[in-house]
Amino acid sequence: xxxxxxxxxxxxxxxxxxxxxxxxxxxxxxxxxxxxxxxxxxxxxxxxxxxxxxxxxxxxxxxxxxxxxxxxxxxxxxxxxxxxxxxxxxxxxxxxxxxxxxxxxxxxxxxxxxxxxxxxxxxxxxxxxxxxxxxxxxxxxxxxxxxxxxxxxxxxxxxxxxxxxxxxxxxxxxxxxxxxxxxxxxxxxxxxxxxxxxxxxxxxxxxxxxxxxxxxxxxxxxxxxxxxxxxxxxxxxxxxxxxxxxxxxxxxxxxxxxxxxxxxxxxxxxxxxxxxxxxxxxxxxxxxxxxxxxxxxxxxxxxxxxx
Numbered sequence: 001x002x003x004x005x006x007x008x009x010x011x012x013x014x015x016x017x018x019x020x021x022x023x024x025x026x027x028x029x030x031x032x033x034x035x036x037x038x039x040x041x042x043x044x045x046x047x048x049x050x051x052x053x054x055x056x057x058x059x060x061x062x063x064x065x066x067x068x069x070x071x072x073x074x075x076x077x078x079x080x081x082x083x084x085x086x087x088x089x090x091x092x093x094x095x096x097x098x099x100x101x102x103x104x105x106x107x108x109x110x111x112x113x114x115x116x117x118x119x120x121x122x123x124x125x126x127x128x129x130x131x132x133x134x135x136x137x138x139x140x141x142x143x144x145x146x147x148x149x150x151x152x153x154x155x156x157x158x159x160x161x162x163x164x165x166x167x168x169x170x171x172x173x174x175x176x177x178x179x180x181x182x183x184x185x186x187x188x189x190x191x192x193x194x195x196x197x198x199x200x201x202x203x204x205x206x207x208x209x210x211x212x213x214x215x216x217x218x219x220x221x222x223x224x225x226x227x228x229x230x231x232x233x234x235x236x237x238x239x240x241x242x243x244x245x246x247x248x249x250x251x252x253x254x255x256x257x258x259x260x261x262x263x264x265x266x267x268x269x270x271x272x273x274x275x276x277x278x279x280x281x282x283x284x285x286x287x288x289x290x291x292x293x294x295x296x297x298x299x300x301x302x303x304x305x306x307x
Contacts, residue, residue: 013145014133017152021129024156025122032160033111035172043170108279111167121159128155131293146193150186151292153179154239158285161232165281171228176235183235187242199242206241206248207234229280236288240295246303247295255287 109117132151157179161171191197211234218225233252241248263278290298 010134013148014130017133017148018126018130020126021152021156022122022126024129024152025125025159026118028125028156028160029118029121029163030113032164032172032175033113033167035174036111036164036168036170039170039172039174040168109163109166117163117167121163125156125159128159128289128293135293135296146186146190150183150190150239150242153182153186154235155289155292157235158288161228162282162285165228165279169277169279170226171232171281173228173231176228176231180235180238183239187239190242199244202245202248203238203241206245207238210234210237210241210248210252225280229284232281232284236284240288240291243291243295244299246299247291250295250299250302251287251291252284253287254290255284258286259283 129152132155133148136148136151157175160175164175165171187200187203191200211230214225214230214233218227218230236251236255237248240251259278259280262283263280266278
């Protein structure tokens with residue numbers, strides 16, 4: 001009787017989680033679009049301010065150079081050296097290379113209000129919520145909702161960030177920060193309820209490590225990755241690292257492989273070729289979802305099967 005009751009509660013959690021996920025995906029999709037619009041507008045303002053500042057500096061340099069040129073004595077006109085390097089705004093107005101964005105692949109998903117996209121986000125989020133509830137509760141008790149909640153929060157945010165990266169080519173920092181602020185206390189609460197604290201240590205190691213590695217990639221190859229992906233990597237490391245360091249490794253391994261395949265397909269199908277800007281957040285989020293839903297059996301098969 002007790003076993004059948006637990007099974008019924010488990011089924012109820014999976015079904016209710018799926019319904020909550022559908023509703024969350026539908027409601028959060030327009031929120032993500034508004035945040036992405038604001039982030040893009042803020043970035044455009046920053047670029048305009050940098051360009052204006054460069055113009056002002058170039059004008060000041062030109063004025064100083066003109067004031068310091070001595071007046072030539074009367075005599076025959078001096079023929080300018082046509083081979084000399086150009087000076088003035090024509091030479092200094094060019095933005096530095098890091099300010100020139102790569103050619104993006106547009107309209108992978110339409111931005112702004114879109115009912116089909118909202119419905120799709122709801123269905124994907126609901127499916128992920130149901131799968132997470134079905135698999136994560138195996139670690140504890142079927143009634144242990146606290147164990148599932150942080151991963152539901154992450155999955156809802158992951159769908160939002162994947163969509164904004166496909167519509168706007170950016171990952172709004174507000175989503176990353178808000179998800180982290182909610183997830184971290186839930187992980188602490190889960191550890192307190194289960195009396196297991198080592199997962200928090202693994203989460204901290206994975207979060208800091210993932211952020212550091214992708215920060216290094218962004219720092220040395222800024223064209224290859226946006227800083228939103230660096231923030232997202234830290235959030236993924238924190239969340240998936242709670243399940244185990246091998247699960248976090250699996251998450252990023254799957255994410256990078258999927259990102260590579262996705263990037264190759266986009267470059268082949270885009271007229272920009274190798275200059276195509278690749279949205280990387282969806283691949284990272286899919287890798288994280290794989291680790292949440294199937295992480296334990298995959299880790300056992302890949303890393304412990306030979307033992």
